[in-house]
Amino acid sequence: MKFVRIGLIALGVLIVCAGAVVGTLMLVRDDLSPFEGYILSTESEAGKAITVRYMGNTNLLISDGTTSLMTDGWFSRPSTSELLLGTIGPDMDAISAAMARGEVGTLAAVIPVHSHYDHAMDSPEVARRTGALLVGSESTANIGRGWGLPEEQIRVVGSEEPMRFGDFTVTLIKSQHFQFPDPDMAAAALEDPLITAPLIPPVSALDYKMGGAYSIHIAHPLGTMLLQGSAGYVTGALDEYRADIVMLGVGGVVAQTARYQQDYWEQIVRVLRPEKVFPVHWDSLTDPLSDKPVMPNLLWSRVLDFQAEAGVNYALNHAKQDGIDAALFPMWEEVVLFQE
Numbered sequence: 001m002k003f004v005r006i007g008l009i010a011l012g013v014l015i016v017c018a019g020a021v022v023g024t025l026m027l028v029r030d031d032l033s034p035f036e037g038y039i040l041s042t043e044s045e046a047g048k049a050i051t052v053r054y055m056g057n058t059n060l061l062i063s064d065g066t067t068s069l070m071t072d073g074w075f076s077r078p079s080t081s082e083l084l085l086g087t088i089g090p091d092m093d094a095i096s097a098a099m100a101r102g103e104v105g106t107l108a109a110v111i112p113v114h115s116h117y118d119h120a121m122d123s124p125e126v127a128r129r130t131g132a133l134l135v136g137s138e139s140t141a142n143i144g145r146g147w148g149l150p151e152e153q154i155r156v157v158g159s160e161e162p163m164r165f166g167d168f169t170v171t172l173i174k175s176q177h178f179q180f181p182d183p184d185m186a187a188a189a190l191e192d193p194l195i196t197a198p199l200i201p202p203v204s205a206l207d208y209k210m211g212g213a214y215s216i217h218i219a220h221p222l223g224t225m226l227l228q229g230s231a232g233y234v235t236g237a238l239d240e241y242r243a244d245i246v247m248l249g250v251g252g253v254v255a256q257t258a259r260y261q262q263d264y265w266e267q268i269v270r271v272l273r274p275e276k277v278f279p280v281h282w283d284s285l286t287d288p289l290s291d292k293p294v295m296p297n298l299l300w301s302r303v304l305d306f307q308a309e310a311g312v313n314y315a316l317n318h319a320k321q322d323g324i325d326a327a328l329f330p331m332w333e334e335v336v337l338f339q340e
């Protein structure tokens with residue numbers, strides 16, 4: 001009996017200690033300050049221009065003043081416990097607040113980079129509020145259908161099938177999702193990747209299956225750009241494309257082998273020959289959007305290997321070696337990418 005009691009006490013102490021460790025990991029995060037000098041300054045310029053407003057992760061509002069497009073439009077931030085143990089769905093208040101702050105008006109299209117929750121979960125609601133077409137794979141379409149978005153506001157598009165929105169030509173190019181080095185995470189997030197029926201939230205985070213990962217190429221008479229949301233690549237897939245600006249997803253990339261890291265840079269950035277690279281998909285997925293990008297806590301960054309700080313440095317250092325400009329987007333502010 002005594003042993004049982006001692007055993008129970010020891011177990012209790014262990015649980016408290018483990019809780020304290022996880023709690024600490026979730027409270028501490030890396031320091032953003034070394035990167036603040038890289039955050040692009042905002043400037044108001046006259047004349048025709050393409051502007052972007054960055055709103056965390058891979059949310060980009062791209063506009064030429066006449067036509068506006070949004071990638072992802074993901075503003076809800078479910079907590080770690082909701083992600084691991086509960087169910088999730090669009091947070092209508094968070095969507096309202098972010099759309100107001102980012103001055104998201106009428107949109108021609110909302111285009112998630114793939115169908116995981118951290119890209120596509122809110123896309124149908126943003127499309128509903130802005131009159132936009134929801135553009136992507138059949139899985140993305142099923143997220144839209146589950147949300148009740150009318151079929152005429154949904155466009156399933158094939159790889160390398162250009163679409164015209166005003167002066168923008170948008171092409172989704174089939175790519176590869178980030179390959180999770182951990183086999184359990186890889187299986188949970190990437191095996192059986194299709195959403196085959198309308199998805200009605202709240203659902204488990206893993207029900208937002210990947211659906212097909214895309215590089216999004218956006219061409220305009222003023223300049224061309226490519227968004228690589230997830231840090232994966234298909235060798236040769238972008239050989240025929242060029243982009244003046246690359247927005248490069250770096251979440252998790254430094255958890256990969258040196259070879260993978262090199263190939264990722266080679267296959268996305270070097271083949272496109274950009275003048276400028278912006279690292280994206282490095283800020284926290286579990287904290288509300290704030291004035292500045294929020295660094296992930298150490299549970300995500302170190303234990304789950306998201307490696308935000310090292311990921312940003314990966315892009316900055318590779319760009320420097322190749323003589324390419326690199327910068328970070330400020331949150332919410334309109335910055336000029338190209339002008340006449």
Ligand SMILES: [Zn+2]
Pocket residue numbers: 114116177210230
């Ligand atoms: Zn993903």
